[in-house]
Amino acid sequence: MVAVLELIDNLAGQYGRDRSSLLPILQGVVKQENYLSEYAMIEIARALNLPAAEVYGTATFYSFLEYKKMGKYLIRICKTITCSMKGKNQVLMAIEDMLKIKVGETTPDGMFSLLQTNCLGFCHMAPAMLINFDVYTDLTPEKVREILSGYLNKKGGADDTRI
Amino acid sequence: MTPGYDLKRVDFIFQDESDWKEILQKSLGRPSAELINELISSELKGRGGAGFPTGFKWKLAADELNPIKYIICNADEGEPGTFKDREILTKVPMKVLTAMAICGYVVGSHEAYIYLRGEYFFLQPALNKAIQEFQATCQELNFDFRINLFMGAGAYICGEETALFESMEGKRGEPRNKPPYPTSFGYLGKPTVINNVETLAHTYTIFKYGAKRFYDLGVQYSRGSKLFSVSGDTPKPGIYELELGMSLLDFVHDFGDGDTKAVQVGGASGFLVPQKRFAETTIGFQGKLTGISLPTGGSMMLFNSSRSMYNVLDNYLEFFREESCGQCTPCRVGCQQLLNGIKAVKRGEKNALYLDKLLRLTETMQYTAKCGLGQSVANSFSSIVENFREEMIY
Numbered sequence: 113m114v115a116v117l118e119l120i121d122n123l124a125g126q127y128g129r130d131r132s133s134l135l136p137i138l139q140g141v142v143k144q145e146n147y148l149s150e151y152a153m154i155e156i157a158r159a160l161n162l163p164a165a166e167v168y169g170t171a172t173f174y175s176f177l178e179y180k181k182m183g184k185y186l187i188r189i190c191k192t193i194t195c196s197m198k199g200k201n202q203v204l205m206a207i208e209d210m211l212k213i214k215v216g217e218t219t220p221d222g223m224f225s226l227l228q229t230n231c232l233g234f235c236h237m238a239p240a241m242l243i244n245f246d247v248y249t250d251l252t253p254e255k256v257r258e259i260l261s262g263y264l265n266k267k268g269g270a271d272d273t274r275i
Numbered sequence: 276m277t278p279g280y281d282l283k284r285v286d287f288i289f290q291d292e293s294d295w296k297e298i299l300q301k302s303l304g305r306p307s308a309e310l311i312n313e314l315i316s317s318e319l320k321g322r323g324g325a326g327f328p329t330g331f332k333w334k335l336a337a338d339e340l341n342p343i344k345y346i347i348c349n350a351d352e353g354e355p356g357t358f359k360d361r362e363i364l365t366k367v368p369m370k371v372l373t374a375m376a377i378c379g380y381v382v383g384s385h386e387a388y389i390y391l392r393g394e395y396f397f398l399q400p401a402l403n404k405a406i407q408e409f410q411a412t413c414q415e416l417n418f419d420f421r422i423n424l425f426m427g428a429g430a431y432i433c434g435e436e437t438a439l440f441e442s443m444e445g446k447r448g449e450p451r452n453k454p455p456y457p458t459s460f461g462y463l464g465k466p467t468v469i470n471n472v473e474t475l476a477h478t479y480t481i482f483k484y485g486a487k488r489f490y491d492l493g494v495q496y497s498r499g500s501k502l503f504s505v506s507g508d509t510p511k512p513g514i515y516e517l518e519l520g521m522s523l524l525d526f527v528h529d530f531g532d533g534d535t536k537a538v539q540v541g542g543a544s545g546f547l548v549p550q551k552r553f554a555e556t557t558i559g560f561q562g563k564l565t566g567i568s569l570p571t572g573g574s575m576m577l578f579n580s581s582r583s584m585y586n587v588l589d590n591y592l593e594f595f596r597e598e599s600c601g602q603c604t605p606c607r608v609g610c611q612q613l614l615n616g617i618k619a620v621k622r623g624e625k626n627a628l629y630l631d632k633l634l635r636l637t638e639t640m641q642y643t644a645k646c647g648l649g650q651s652v653a654n655s656f657s658s659i660v661e662n663f664r665e666e667m668i669y
């Protein structure tokens with residue numbers, strides 16, 4: 113892991129300093145930092161020679177570019193119609209119960225954040241969720257408890273599922 | 276096709292792709308006008324939802340004089356109930372890459388992009404590998420063509436072609452006014468062909484077997500086969516390639532659970548068809564003389580009698596309210612008002628006649644919204660409210 117400033121410089125070197133590199137750079141920062149801090153957005157603006165407001169305005173448009181501090185593992189559960197019909201709420205309750213957080217919150221130890229998201233494209237295996245970029249489908253309360261236990265056990269370990 | 280026939284299952288899209296080099300080489304050896312004519316006579320229409328004839332789209336771009344042109348594969352797949360494009364990119368990526376290269380050859384472009392939705396990030400390694408292998412072959416063939424992968428970041432509206440260009444240009448994904456159309460003014464203002472993943476996969480079939488094999492499937496105005504993403508109350512959810520022009524009654528006979536009350540065709544931006552209309556509804560592009568014909572990106576969501584249509588509409592409206600880019604007032608405010616409105620009726624704070632006011636609001640949105648998102652909210656809203664009015668009130 114490198115410091116944000118160095119990371120931005122590396123990303124700009126890799127993708128170029130045109131405006132069309134903005135999304136890949138923002139994504140690169142989110143990949144390492146889990147979110148875009150104000151500092152990071154200002155530095156990206158500087159690197160691409162753009163007004164900071166433009167960077168902020170663009171970043172906040174996209175739901176996968178978080179601009180609030182997020183946990184190491186970001187859970188996004190699909191709330192669109194088929195997942196809702198197939199028991200999303202029970203799964204959500206199991207997660208909330210186990211992690212003691214509500215939708216939109218992060219656990220005090222900074223490990224998990226919980227969000228709802230729109231159609232993930234796994235309606236035929238509903239309900240579905242993402243943890244960072246890993247997909248989990250055909251969820252039930254039991255299954256989701258098992259999955260989270262797996263994450264809790266490796267908590268603090270060196271591994272990271274972000275690809 | 277009249278009801279009472281079995282659905283015709285087709286197997287083109289996921290057929291073995293190991294002959295891709297041969298198809299690429301063969302096509303690059305044909306005059307581009309001949310390839311365009313092959314596509315035009317197949318009558319293939321875009322599978323991303325809007326149904327524009329693919330051959331004409333390629334021709335329009337080919338006729339542009341600009342030396343810089345782009346080819347873009349739209350893999351943003353965000354319409355609720357749609358999951359076929361991911362399957363294509365997973366199982367037969369070489370077909371899509373080959374089709375993009377042939378398109379590049381036909382229109383005179385050397386640079387292409389796949390815009391992949393952020394939710395499918397996990398596909399990236401495999402897709403990059405496929406692209407590398409493909410590039411190596413292009414080099415062997417001395418064909419100057421580069422394909423890049425561009426990742427989306429969680430915004431449904433970026434599937435709209437001009438919003439997608441804005442997004443690639445590093446901006447908010449806000450749709451542009453049309454015209455100008457992408458074939459003359461697309462990504463970075465250059466002539467651009469943008470096609471859905473499945474559309475490209477069908478062109479592979481057409482270049483492999485010739486237009487006739489494709490044209491012989493389907494019905495007038497709706498030729499060929501199409502992938503359907505089937506979900507909801509069905510014993511066999513999944514992805515199926517079926518001949519176009521099928522009757523919804525036959526579809527439900529095959530895929531329903533015996534208690535199907537309604538089918539949402541075309542995702543949240545499509546139409547809800549109630550049981551009494553199954554027989555007269557066919558699945559294909561508009562322009563058929565008898566019955567109702569529905570264009571579709573292939574999303575088929577089945578609902579049985581245990582489902583509340585109020586909950587379905589509430590869910591769709593929340594989706595639109597969140598995914599509206601907020602750029603124009605009819606859509607930004609309209610989506611909010613529709614959602615608040617049906618909630619108020621359900622709670623008894625507004626009387627049932629208020630639903631008619633909301634219906635008029637969707638009509639206004641249909642005419643005044645800037646892009647397809649705002650314009651299509653009327654589809655599901657009116658088809659659900661008109662057919663299941665009691666469920667909205669009680």
Ligand SMILES: Cc1cc2nc3c(=O)[nH]c(=O)nc-3n(C[C@H](O)[C@H](O)[C@H](O)COP(=O)(O)O)c2cc1C
Nearest residue numbers: 321322323349351352353434435436470471474647
């Ligand atoms: C709100 C909205 C979302 C869209 N999303 C997609 C999408 O995810 N994938 C897609 O291929 N086309 C989508 N489209 C249609 C595209 O604008 C465009 O028509 C299509 O990519 C053209 O390709 P085709 O001719 O091969 O269908 C969307 C349109 C609208 C209005």
Ligand code: SF4
Nearest residue numbers: 600602603606646649
């Ligand atoms: S109709 Fe909606 S999504 Fe389309 S431009 Fe207007 S506000 Fe944006």
